[in-house]
Amino acid sequence: MIHNTGVPSNEPPRTWRFSRSKAIVIAVVFGIFGVGIWVMQYWITLDKLAEKELSLRAWGLSHPWFSVLLGILVYVLITGLSLPGATLTTLVFGWFFGFWRGLVVVSLGSTAGATVAFLLSRFLFRTWIRERFGERFRNVTENFERDGPYYLFTLRLIPIVPFFVINLVMGLTSIRARTFWWVSQLGMLPATVAYVYAGASIPSLNTLVDEGIVSVMNWQLFLALVVIGLLPIAIKRIIKVFG
Secondary structure, three states: OOOOOOOOOOOOOOOOOOOHHHHHHHHHHHHHHHHHHHHHHHOOOHHHHHHOHHHHHHHHHHOHHHHHHHHHHHHHHHHHOOOOOHHHHHHHHHHHHOHHHHHHHHHHHHHHHHHHHHHHHHHHOHHHHHHHHOOOOHHHHHHHHHHOHHHHHHHHHOOOOOHHHHHHHHOOOOOOHHHHHHHHHHHHHHHHHHHHHHHHOOOOHHHHHHHHHHHHOOHHHHHHHHHHHHHHHHHHHHHHHHO
């Protein structure tokens, strides 16, 4: 089955038009991005969270549903705007919510945020990216044409591929938003399970402050990441044997 990449080969490239509505949306996006960077650098730092971890625990117990909804919204903003600190946020959410609630929050929030970033790339920057980086990302569209959604699934399972880059370049393809959503949900789930579990095992945020992310690195997490890295190869071989 051949998938249209959405990048016509015989048509001249369209010039990116800076319309008023597009300019307003871009200004809002970059405004929220700037505010998010400022808040994360000066107001919601790991040190400040560690200082108030007891009150945070008490607030979470008093407002269980609101804290879950707020956590999902925060993660959507972080991943949707490609703000730094997604891994650290996952660990903190694992500590704060525990494994099962943390898994729901991070999984739903990360997938929704990825879809937001994907849609921003497609509808705001698609023509601009094609004009300037089309040749550089041509292999991505060619691989998607050959392998379809499985290519996205493979990218999601490879930890070394930056999260925001996947969202950006997939906006150049013809993949449907709902397909992008469910494939991303499945592809990111193994790594989400590993990091939320690591965060849930943190006894105190002060441990994370004093020792850094290395405090959660153990053989179980290392083994989980190795298994995640081998999953695309195993799945592809299974498909060849039984497909």
